[in-house]
Amino acid sequence: xxxxxxxxxxxVHTDRRRLATAVVLLxxxxxxxxxxxxxxxxxxxxxxxxxxxxxxxxxxxTAVLLVFELMMGHFAHLYYFELGEKxxxxxxxxxxxxxxxxxxxxxxxxxxxxxxxx
Numbered sequence: 001x002x003x004x005x006x007x008x009x010x011x012v013h014t015d016r017r018r019l020a021t022a023v024v025l026l027x028x029x030x031x032x033x034x035x036x037x038x039x040x041x042x043x044x045x046x047x048x049x050x051x052x053x054x055x056x057x058x059x060x061x062t063a064v065l066l067v068f069e070l071m072m073g074h075f076a077h078l079y080y081f082e083l084g085e086k087x088x089x090x091x092x093x094x095x096x097x098x099x100x101x102x103x104x105x106x107x108x109x110x111x112x113x114x115x116x117x118x
Contacts (some may be wrong), residue, residue, distance in 0.1 A: 007078045022079035029072030036065050 011019045043058035 010087065011083055013085055018079045018086070022083065024078045025072045025079065029069045032065050032069045032072070032093035036062060036069070039065065062087065063115045 039058050039062040043055055043062060046054035046058055
């Protein structure tokens, strides 16, 4: 759990906007999953009842939501990977603000910052 907290603080410190965008896109993608299940139920019911028009509409809606879910996850990971690239391009001994002492200590413990001189 300490590792998750460390990575989260590091991501927030690097770029809050990209992190927030990635989290929102992933959340939207994950929230569409239950609707896919509901649409599949309706698709099955209408297909078994012989309602071709309704079944086609449910099938198209299901396909759109599946693509939507996939694309939201894809774009969220693009933002997340941009966040990682941005972090890897920052110099290891970058100056941190005085209110970010916890992140600085974590970076020193994991040898991402030089240990000498505070």
